[in-house]
Amino acid sequence: MDAMRAESVSKSFGMVRAVIDLNLTVGSGEIVGLLGPNGSGKSTTMKVMMGILRPDSGKVSVYDVDVLKRPVDARRMIGHVPETPYIYEYLTAAEYLDFVGVAYGIKPEDRKQRVEELLQALQMGEHVNEVMSGFSQGMKQKVAITAALLHRPKALILDESLNGLDPRSARIVKELLHRLAREGVAILFSTHVLEIAEAMCDRVMIMNEGSALAEGSVQELRSLAGLPGSSLEEIFLKLTGSEDTEQIVEALRL
């Protein structure tokens, strides 16, 4: 069963075509990586999947719930970590997670257990009653990840969610995502760190200038690019037409 599905989705901002006729599916228990250079349309795709950006055309559904018609119902099933963790910095972590918990309708006793588990795992337990304006980028990211996982979502949309995390926390999050996938959670995941994508994703979609260039497992992409035995980085650079990096560095003459 497709947990998340985008069919022929297009989205433009004025003259800029951010996403062009995109088809994307994420199955239940599957981790799909969305890769692409800056401005390739990954974040826009994720926002459309969340129902927070209305596409110009196409259909989006999460567990058969039409995201465009019933965005609130769709969001109840989704956990999202945005690219930059914009949280309410004037709240304490506890107050923020309370707010998120109420929005998802989580009972106080469940909330307490869940928050304590997640924050302890991410080494944030001591900071729960601190106002978040003093938090580092990584600490804010940990709170955002906790908020996204608080309601045991059936689908996760993670936009560069490992940014700013210390190695231990990044490892914990990666293992947690694998476990959630084994439990049937559908995960759409974007990253610029290709090693992470290679290690984590069942399937990868490479985007460039709003379109899907290629899609499949890393092995399938190697065949597609005609680069057997190569790394995902080499495949990515070849497919996105940016393999001439050495010449660029040479030209800088630093």
Add this chain to the structure above:
Amino acid sequence: MRPSIVVSLSSVLFKSYLRAGRTGNVDTWTQPTIILFADLLALVAPIVLLQYALQSIPNAFTYILAPMVQQVFVGLPILLTAAVMMAGIMFELGQSAGLSSSEAVNWLPISPREYVMASAASICTAYSPLLAVSVGVTLPLALKFDLMYAWPLSVALSILAFLQGALIVEILRAGMNRVSSTVYRRRGRFGVISRLALITFIFVAIQLAFNPYILYYALDAIASSADYAWFVPMVWPSVAMVDQIRFGILPAALFSALSVAFASLMFDLASRLRAMYWSPTPMNIMIKSSADYVPAAETRSKFGLSPLEAAIALKELRSLVRRKDMARFIAVPIMMVIPFILPTVFSSAESSGGSPGFFLMAFVPFAVTLMLSTIAVGQEGKAVVNVYMLPIPAAEFIKGKLLLTWIISGISTVGIVAVSEIVTPIGIEDIAAVMVACAFVILAGGFFGLGIGARHPDFTLGSRSRYVTLEGFIMGLFIGGAMTLAIFVPVALHLLSPLRFGILTMLPITAVIGSSLTYIAYRYCEKGVVDFLANFRA
């Protein structure tokens, strides 16, 4: 100190003042040269107007007016210091705390003295039209009242006083984050409340400081007491002016020199403080002493509010009381009332009549509701993404967002109605009628304001954040004003018209107009919020 660095940095800081909160292309209005035109206008306009106006004063009156003109010359330096200080503090308070720690100068090779001088210069440049006006006002006065011998010193001391004010702002800026953070960390909730009270007090003090009634009394007091307050350094420029006007060249020179020395001392102090607290680091602020998570928000409905509505309202309250840049919105209702109350205080109750009180009773619910509801969406800033991510239905968003607006507007309205009833009594029956009209204004105005805020949000956080676009603000002001007028007209016809239309006829008309406008405003708000929640815009 490297002058080129000071000039360059001062230009950068001034541009950031000028362009704060603006996005898009740089146009003529956001170029530093615009200040030169503003200065020129501020200098020439009073010269032309006063030159023309003073010609029409008969000579007999010149003798009567001469002491008042001397008061202006004496009081001007200290008023300019106060003006630039207040303006600088207002700017600082409007800036979100996060910005100051990310200033690029924190890691560029710039010395504290260079920074302080550049920053003070940029403050002086930003408010230089004030100085230009004072020069433009004093020149024709000096010509008319034979004070040209004192005018050059007046200009010089005004510039010095202006710089003094800017340096004091620098001292406050360096100290403010440190003190604020320390209080915040040590005292938890008490720190939050005391900071809010302090900021509100500053805003109200600023409003009082620039009220014409207060200014008049202050000018009089300064001029008459400058002689006796010679030991207060901030008064030295005024003391020098008193001596100069009395042809006391030596004491005038002495106090002028002392003023320069005091400004140098301020510069040194500001530089030392800047060196000590160079890069304000964000503090970890504990609201509770324990590190335990205790769920506070309920998941059961209470007082007719769903848990989500209550959670949104609580979040709004925390935003209002904890954010430095939001504190001014608490002070605004108080600041709005002062200009209306003061004339009543300074004049007799009989002469003020019932109209100002009635106007105030209509104005406060309109203005407070509109202000708080239109900013409700934009003040979320970039964190508005949370509203999109979470499953928040439009109806609960509206109620949660407006609850605090309605409560604050309600309290402000009841307060002003009570004050008006004490100052200019209109009777319990009429007060009840006014309260009905106010309730409709608050209800309809809240829906309408949130509708505007959802359609025209400005998510830019920083200096002089507006939280609503200029277009939205103007629309809100005019349409909201028209709605208030429509709701209040029947009550006004009863209270103010010589025909005294009966309350039993007028009140139902108010109820019909109010209900209709509330319904229309709700639909407008609902559509705006639904569209807003479906299209991420931050």
